[in-house]
Amino acid sequence: MNRLFHFPLSPFSRKVRLTLAEKRIEVELVEERYWEPNQDFLRRNPAGKVPVLRLNNRVLSESQAICEYLEETVPNPPLFPRSPDERFEVRRLCAWFDDKFHHEVTSKLLYERVNKKIMGLGYPDSKNVKSGAQKIKYHLDYMGWLLDQRRWLAGDLMTLADFAAAAHLSCLDYISDVDWNRAANVRDWYAKIKSRPSFRSLLADQVPGFPPPRHYADLDF
Numbered sequence: 001m002n003r004l005f006h007f008p009l010s011p012f013s014r015k016v017r018l019t020l021a022e023k024r025i026e027v028e029l030v031e032e033r034y035w036e037p038n039q040d041f042l043r044r045n046p047a048g049k050v051p052v053l054r055l056n057n058r059v060l061s062e063s064q065a066i067c068e069y070l071e072e073t074v075p076n077p078p079l080f081p082r083s084p085d086e087r088f089e090v091r092r093l094c095a096w097f098d099d100k101f102h103h104e105v106t107s108k109l110l111y112e113r114v115n116k117k118i119m120g121l122g123y124p125d126s127k128n129v130k131s132g133a134q135k136i137k138y139h140l141d142y143m144g145w146l147l148d149q150r151r152w153l154a155g156d157l158m159t160l161a162d163f164a165a166a167a168h169l170s171c172l173d174y175i176s177d178v179d180w181n182r183a184a185n186v187r188d189w190y191a192k193i194k195s196r197p198s199f200r201s202l203l204a205d206q207v208p209g210f211p212p213p214r215h216y217a218d219l220d221f
């Protein structure tokens, strides 16, 4: 049985879930409390991070490496364009969201408000929350600027870059930390992604103690 060891509000897990669903690869989702000691989990991924995918008896970790492996082994539907220049742009933007956005926004808002509580690490640090709330504005503006020139973030096709971005933003939307009124084209982009069948399982996620706001699963938010 193929399995994805994940955590519902892990953006990296979400990127892989979206890729698997787009490519219609069925997996059983196994929730992993990665912060608790677990030898089995460390054997699967010595880095101690989710997501980990068990696929046809292979154990795969690192979300970008997993998604690129899936792209190569199950090419349809493609989540990368053909030309090296366009593929470069997809990879650049995946790194933008998984490195820069993650460091400046996701870790400052989601990890402070939710992960700390779940892991028993105390209260949010208000300095970090303030910084994340400030920085997300710049990222939404950057996305708006990209979408002024392109239909999707990396070009005229929907790609893994859109899923990387949507994975982070959907986690933040779960805690109402995205101002969708800031840029109409970003809101329209998210509405398009959110209405894809691959997004359904993300919209059904529930984290005990943190009920999502009503708009989170609403396609007409």
Ligand SMILES: N[C@@H](CCC(=O)N[C@@H](CS)C(=O)NCC(=O)O)C(=O)O
Binding pocket: 007, 009, 010, 011, 012, 013, 034, 047, 048, 049, 050, 051, 061, 062, 063, 064, 098
């Ligand atoms: N580069 C990794 C990052 C994965 C990651 O940081 N996952 C977080 C959960 S969102 C985690 O497992 N953190 C545990 C840790 O850093 O020890 C990937 O893309 O898979």
